Amino acid sequence: AKLAIPTPDHYWPLLYILGLQGAKDNATFFNDRAVGGSLTMTSVRIAE
Incomplete structure (x- = not known):
């Protein structure tokens, strides 16, 4: 189970991307x- x-x-990588998100940027999840x-x-897609 530990390997799963x-x-x-x-x-x-998600933390880096969210850290780069600007105040006016919107984060949306897709392919979930x-x-x-x-x-x-x-x-995650980040767009202005």
């Missing part, structure tokens, strides 16, 4: 559906 849990390096009940490729 993502390691922190899966989340660090699970495939086969367990695989997700959730992504």
Whole structure:
């Protein structure tokens, strides 16, 4: 079960991207559906 849990390096890029977000930028999530009940490729888009 420990191998099934993502390691922190899966989340660090998200923190960098959110840190670059400006005050007027909007963050939206897309591609957030699970495939086969367990695989997700959730992504974030930041736009003005």
